[in-house]
Amino acid sequence: MSKTYKITLLPGDGIGPEVVAESVKLLDVIAEKSDFSFEYTEALAGGAAIDARNDPMPQETIDACKASDAVLLGAVGGPKWDDLTGAMRPESGLLKIRKELAVFANLRPVAVPPSLAESSPLRPAAVIGVDLLTVRELTGGIYFGQPVGNDGNEAFNTMRYSVEEIERVARVAFEWARKRRNKVTSVDKANVLEVSRLWRDTVKALHKKEFSDVELDHMYIDNATMQMVINPRQFDVILTGNIFGDILSDTSATLGGSLGLLPSASLGKGTGLFEPVHGSAPDIAGQGKANPIAMILSTAMMLDDLGEGKAATAVRQGLEAALGHNLRTADLCHEGYTPASTSE
């Protein structure tokens, strides 16, 4: 019997519904040509859920996500909901679903094909051939560590990691390296921070025990940020904690020249969450201008995670072919190009 994957769609707000619609078209074509298929459940998230249910992440949405094989999310937020605070904000809904799904590893690949090197803020020669993957720890570290305090005169946050938390995300990075160019760069601040010393010791021990076939090096976050701009081609897989990963993956996001190119996957033990790095882009929403590539590449990451690597590869090759034919949305257009619409 052929396999049916249950996919929960969270189109959300702004350009979210426009780009999710393109992914669904793509999945329908893949299903036609494969021995597996997809069953979709659409659910409310973000501003759309606030309008309909007065809650940015309703329980029925959480239940649908947990019952599915993968979740595809467009984007949440927009000016309409800017005045809301705390748990009522659309973005709070996003944090809630990440936490509910316990997705501790956030994967952000950045690749710059030759056809797009001209949109980069760096010299084309510096970015052609960039192909890196940041694996960021997503549910621990200083963003979540207790205690936290602020008495108006003094404030503090706590950076905490356990061996178990470090090992599980490091394992994800090493396993991806084996499928790529077999190199991991672990980024920390072990010259200053105690947490980083544990991070480095744990990564080294795991490497020795289970992944000694993978090349491993270590870099301080300050140097890594500089290296990302000077020589991004040196990186294959970058492994890092929550706050350093936040900064470093945004730095890497500039290399390709448009936010509309960048996919992400957030993975744990169960259902994975796949979403573009960009937000709801209210300035271009509803105009058919959004670049669907970030969403389409997020869908390819979903296919990889479901074990359908062949389909994922076909999607990536299709995109490169389209770009090679100069088919591109306005964010990637320079002189001489006529912009294509989202659905084109």
Ligand code: ATP
């Ligand atoms: P949010 O608060 O939801 O993040 P934002 O106003 O910060 O919204 P982003 O979505 O982060 O907007 O986008 C930042 C800029 O990048 C905007 O000018 C937007 O038009 C552009 N952009 C983002 N995503 C895309 C895309 N898929 N295609 C084209 N342009 C995009």
Ligand code: MG
């Ligand atoms: Mg934004």
